[in-house]
Amino acid sequence: MDTIRLPDGTQFHCLNRNEALLLYADLFEERSYFQCGISLDPGDTVVDVGANVGLFALQASREAEGVRVVSLEPLPPIFSVLEANFALHHIPGVALPCGVGREDATVEFTFYPANSALSGRFAEPGQDRALVVQLLRNRFSKLTDAALETLAARGLVGEPFACRVRPLSDILREVGVERVGLLKVDVERAELDVLESLRGDDWHQIDQVVVEVHDVEHRLRHITELLREKGFEVAHRQGATFEGTDLYDLFASRRRRAGEAGR
Structure with a gap:
């Protein structure tokens, strides 16, 4: 675990300084999750599935008075940092060491120490390498293809971990969440x-x-239709960071129209 100062001066625990700063730029400067009409009201509960080391939990806790955050992170090396950041910043809520799945089960996750945000249950080394190359190209356009490939390969040495996943409905009941903002x-x-x-x-x-949607096998359309069937107004966008990849951010709201972006 490393401890750094974020650009706003906040002390923060992380696994990798460069990764943490890139995530900070995406979350705090680009405000990638607060687009298309998404906002928090005082007293909201935020459920953060795939919490990583807690940058979004920190951001959410600052968005409105009395926000409570329930963060879920299954990988032990990442969860230990998430838990430390909850304690350091007195984030209201709870961090739980589990993932989410259709059934309560123990499954294998892949942990990428140098790219923890890409860690997950369905890691695909070839696809992950291509994704990292494109993400790096979008940020560092002057690097050669060979340099991009080398950086991507170094950052995608994975380690397997057995992790528990549980249905989200079960977790909400256990934690006592009655309303999710x-x-x-x-x-x-x-x-x-x-x-x-x-x-x-x-x-x-x-x-x-x-x-965050990986648009393979028409997944973006599938999730859009699912959320509309549940009564949400839905929009999506692809930020500059994700250009040339299959990644999109999808926004759905009952509180207000989610906006016209991506329709």
């Missing part, structure tokens, strides 16, 4: 598993959803 899902190809782990009646508890 925002459900944020960033789980590297497992987004459908998360959404489909919610039982029908539990959808009525959720006001807003933000999902």
Whole structure:
């Protein structure tokens, strides 16, 4: 675990300084999860599925008075940092060492120490390498293809971990969440598993959803249709960081129209 100062001066625990600073730019400067009308009201509960080391949890806790955050992170090396950041910043809420899936089970996750945000249950080394190359190209356009490939390969040495996943409906009941102001899902190809782990009646508890979607096999369309069927206004966008990849951010809201972007 490393401890750094974020650009705003905040002390923060992380696994990798460069990764933490890139995530900070995406979350705090680009405000990638607060687009298309998504916002938090005082007293909201945020459910953070795929919490990583807690940068989004920190951001959410600052968005409005009295926000409570329930963060879920299954990988032990990442969870230990998440837990430390909850303690350091007195983030209201709870961090739980589990992932989300359709059934309660123990499954294998891949942990990338140098690219922890890409860690997940459905890691695909070839696809992950291509994704990292494109993400690096978008940020560092002057690097040669050979340099990009080398950097990507170094950052994608994976380690297997056995992790527990549970249906989100079960977790909400256990924690005592009756209303979800925002459900944020960033789980590297497992987004459908998360959404489909919610039982029908539990959808009525959720006001807003933000999902990072890997658009393979028409997944963006599938999730858009699912959320519209549940009564949400839905929009999506692809930020400059994700250009040339299959990654999109999808925004859904019952509180207000989610905006016209991406329609």
